[in-house]
Amino acid sequence: MTVLPDAVRDADSVLVTGPPMSGKYDLFNRLLAEWSTGPVVISTGRTAEKIRQDYETITGRDGDDVIVIDCITHEQGDKRDDTPTTKYVASAGNLTDIGIKFTDVVESSAGRDRAVGVYSLSQLLMYWDPERIYRFTRVMTSQTSGEGWPFVGVVNSAAHDEQVVNTLHEPFDVVVETRVEGDDREFRVRGRVGKPSEWTAF
Numbered sequence: 001m002t003v004l005p006d007a008v009r010d011a012d013s014v015l016v017t018g019p020p021m022s023g024k025y026d027l028f029n030r031l032l033a034e035w036s037t038g039p040v041v042i043s044t045g046r047t048a049e050k051i052r053q054d055y056e057t058i059t060g061r062d063g064d065d066v067i068v069i070d071c072i073t074h075e076q077g078d079k080r081d082d083t084p085t086t087k088y089v090a091s092a093g094n095l096t097d098i099g100i101k102f103t104d105v106v107e108s109s110a111g112r113d114r115a116v117g118v119y120s121l122s123q124l125l126m127y128w129d130p131e132r133i134y135r136f137t138r139v140m141t142s143q144t145s146g147e148g149w150p151f152v153g154v155v156n157s158a159a160h161d162e163q164v165v166n167t168l169h170e171p172f173d174v175v176v177e178t179r180v181e182g183d184d185r186e187f188r189v190r191g192r193v194g195k196p197s198e199w200t201a202f
């Protein structure tokens with residue numbers, strides 16, 4: 001189990017960015033588990049069941065503790081009703097609906113310490129331009145920080161040009177970059193100022 005540095009664990013908001021298969025999803029799940037016993041995942045590409053299974057596998061925690069805003073099940077034609085722990089959105093392109101369902105979760109979580117993750121922002125960029133996703137992310141980071149809940153987003157750096165990725169860095173306190181070197185997956189941490197950390201295998 002990687003010990004994530006304090007700069008990451010203590011941040012209000014973290015963006016995990018890197019190419020496919022470089023461990024972004026692992027770090028995303030581990031960070032949510034470090035932050036909270038009842039995380040909220042806005043899932044733009046995996047069903048609620050899959051999110052919970054993956055969370056259990058990666059963190060060893062109970063997947064039933066995860067609240068999921070599922071943007072994929074209805075899009076696949078499987079119409080289900082919301083439950084206390086799973087909220088369904090018509091598609092990942094419906095940012096308004098995502099916001100409404102997230103507000104529902106906030107209202108039903110009075111007094112709970114949660115952490116919030118979006119996996120992934122790259123999926124949202126298939127529907128919207130970077131400026132719109134930047135604004136959506138800013139709203140999310142300010143809403144979560146108003147609740148005292150840390151927030152993590154993930155972006156596939158290989159799917160977008162550098163300017164898009166840099167635009168998305170802006171709302172986040174800390175950026176964790178991942179890469180594959182030989183057989184190793186590595187990460188490093190970048191804050192708003194100063195040099196990035198050394199690459200660390202995980």
